[in-house]
Amino acid sequence: MDSHPEFKRGINKSTLLLLSVFVIATCGLIYELIAGTLASYLLGDSVTQFSTIIGTYLFAMGIGSYLSRYVHRNLTLWFIKIELMVGLVGGFSSILLFVLFEQVVYFRLILYALVGLTGILIGLEIPILMRMLKDKFEFKDLVSEIFTFDYIGALMASLIFPLLFVPHVGLIRTSLFFGIINTAVALWVIYSFRNQVYWIKSILTIAWSILILLVVSFVYADTIQQYSESLAFQDKVILSKSSPYQRIVVTNNKKELRLFLNGNLQFSTLDEYRYHEALVHPLLSNIQKKDTIVIMGGGDGLAIRELLKYPEIKKIYLIDLDKEVTRLFKTHPALSKLNQQSLSDPRVEIKNEDAFIWAMNQTQKYQAIIIDFPDPSNYSLGKLYSYSFYKRIYELLQPEGAIVIQSTSPYYAPNSFWCVNNTLTYTGFHTLPYHTYIPSFGEWGYIIAYKHSFNQRTPYPSNLKFINKELFIQMTYFPKDMEARHTEVNKLNNQALVHYFDEEWSKFIP
Amino acid sequence: MSTFNRRKFLGFILLGMVSIPLIRALISWIKQTTPILPGTLKTASYKVGHLLWNMPLKKISRIDQADYVIVGSGISALSAALALKNQGDLNFKILELEEQAGGNSRYGSNAHGKFPLGAHYLPIPSPSMKELIVFLKSAGVIEKENEDGSLTYNEEYLCSAPEDRLFIHGKWQSGLIPDFGVPENDRQQIKRFIDFTNALKQQKGNDDKYLFDFPLDRSSSDEAFRKLDNVTMKEYLLAEGYTSDYLHWYVDYSCKDDYGTGISDVSAWAGLHYFCARRGTATNGTAHDVLTWPEGNGWLVDKMRQQLEGHFITQALAYQVNEKNDLLEVDYLNVKTSQPQRIQCKKVILCCPQFVIKHFRSNIPELAQRPYNQFDYSSWMVANITVKNTLEEKSGADLSWDNVLYNSPSLGYINSSHQHLNRYQPVLNFTYYRLFDAQQYSRKKILQTQHSEWADLMLKDMRKVYPALEKNILNFEPFVWGHAMIKPVKHFIWGAARKEAKKSIRGKIYFAHTDLSGISTFEEGFYQGIQVVQSISTS
């Protein structure tokens, strides 16, 4: 034992304070990397994101260093306050960015503000620390040590971030983890220098609350992530499930219940009756022998609810790929109420198969087929709108039969709509396009396709809320801004429809 | 300064604490040690084939009779057999060394679908290829012939969109012609080359034949162009002022894809043939469109094979052809029983490659005097990679049928699940193509390479586009082709050896194989078969 105990403790503290430079540098750079990575994830174009973020961060550090001259007294208290701020801001930065991304128009502004704030705080820290230690070390040693630790910390951060943290811990937990470390350093400083700190009680309370907040968030990071995802929806998420095919989300507010598949609105209870009545009844009015009906897609059972308004229907085949969707709409109390338990009706036979493969394997011929697939937003869905698919459907149809297809919006996506129409006529069908207004979707289009003739031969059911024979006739009129146009035919080997769809909708959904 | 030392000491400990795991992580990151991938290595039956060198002499256990014996069951053989059948000659046998017919156009399958082991596509044929069009009609590939003579193909068999993409400068671009991040000067050269070859495509020689046609023997004999067979494609490009690396890569890739060797090897005539001989038309396609199936050209093999049931003798290694009086005797090893058997016949059509025939035993002197050593073959490794469909794609164009990596040692990979009609596929079969230059990777070495080494080679290349590939691989099945296809090197296509080797031996022994065309494609194989039967009937 060589030295006086008091002396030793003092030196130890200063040394550890010096080591905290290392921690601070690591944390600082980590926050910056998190911001860069998140911005690249969310906004794309990683080169721009990273360079602007690094630039902002370094510049903000400069501002921080400059501002440090205005800090005169209470260096330790200042250091603690800054450290706590860094822990709070940095620790919650990724949660904040995740959550705000979908919510705020000025996401970039918030992003740079956050990066700037962290930069300023870190920039303040080092000069303050240097001043705190200036009497404890020789100046040349101090400068050398501080910068050495600073740069080693930077190296550490840039290595462990991509190698350990992003793959194994995840972004949200990484930022929380370093927030915890920052706060822990602050707490340690508070306890070690308690005689130099004013308002020790309130500072301690704040520090501990921040630490607890961070730790709790760290533990519940998964839930937070899910929550932040569900924030993308305006309303309360009452159900959220992933099937092998898609993410199924149901939201609820006072007025309505809405279904989203992969984030795309499928229906709202406020006006889905418009959509489904318009889909089902005009076609059915043309079918004299309504004993067997096929419906493809439409696992929500809402179109089947409409079909069940015809007592003469004996059999309905529902072809829907996703077992999870049909199961939910059959068994979930709120959902099966919407379709009036249609999926449990003994006349309904559910086949969870791929519609194309199902169609290829059919030998029987049908009177009516209702096709209610998701919009052709990718190549795998594009196949279900192709000439090859329609050719097969044509073969499956009896001479007097007809089909109806939901065909996206003739107003927002006229090329897409008319491409479906033109593909059907190319296949040999006669078509009868029509459209109507559905508040949740806007102007929406359907196409009836038939082999020989179409007439509204049989009456509509009496208990409908929206459609009737006269209204249908109006729906077949296309004003100039939606009128028929020439397009390519959608084939497997050109996927023209997916290109049209992409082009047209990207104007409305950035 | 004990305190300073302590500080230093602390620093060291801290550094050690963080750096050791870091260094470990770094090392494993750099080495990227390959986990053992599931799957087995397969090859063409070269072990049985090598028995040719050293066939144990046993007594013939059985003798059969036929009018014709066809040796091999590749495209050339199947086409010859169909041509015989179509002209009413039904008394023929097909001897095939492997269990499965098809040669280089064979396929494999697993629970997730079929996939090619070699040949994977056929471009839509030019109108002049009447015989092939007749066959494609009979196979249901051509849906209808319209009143104006135009053809409508079955859309299911045309390659679905998106057809191809190229990974270049860190991004997938659509199409294979380098474009993303390519400098202006290179673009101009590429455009000049494409325009030039497009124009040449329609051009005819002084004998009023197309300069480049399929089958290649129908091409013009105009000396101005035939002489291009005497320079390599690379020499030609440079002489014409094409210096762009991007263009060179593209032409090199194309030659490798079709000819199994690159521009510094392939003759300029062959190289131009690739770009200038395809004039296919269809109401629903263009000359660029290709026909393909999950099992590649194996689908076409099945269509041919189905019409030939009863004629095949598989697992039969032909090793001897003798002349006895007026007849020929073809001896083969029944691989299942290890017994030699014999077929006595009037004519033999040898539809196996020349390097095999070279080792045949025979009492026919002409068979020993053929220019075998002029035939040079490339080696391939074709691997089926079964992957979970959860792979994260790099940015840019979507997964396509043909996916090529710029400046990679491979020729990229085919998504063999691409033509499946169903919307959602949880597992995909990728077929990965890799070519080997004999100078760098000898045939012997190829045949000795282990499964894990192939996995390593593949992963090193494919990680560029799928960093997490190995975690998603369910099965990795490399298939090695020692002598895969003929190389159309300088002087070969229009040289003496090919001309010599095509000739029949006294109207008794005939030859048909794509190595006699000089380029190995379905079209050439198909016409090898047609032409050999024509020459039999005219003699």
Ligand SMILES: Cc1cc2nc3c(=O)[nH]c(=O)nc-3n(C[C@H](O)[C@H](O)[C@H](O)COP(=O)(O)OP(=O)(O)OC[C@H]3O[C@@H](n4cnc5c(N)ncnc54)[C@H](O)[C@@H]3O)c2cc1C
């Ligand atoms: C990796 C690869 C990819 C290719 N891709 C394409 C493509 O995409 N499109 C295309 O058009 N072409 C492609 N090809 C070219 C392909 O070679 C031709 O299309 C065609 O299959 C060649 O047919 P062939 O009958 O001439 O020869 P082969 O396929 O070589 O047939 C010869 C047959 O003879 C058998 N045989 C050999 N020796 C004996 C013996 N002693 N006894 C009995 N049987 C014997 C062999 O087993 C084989 O079945 C590719 C080739 C390879 C190797």
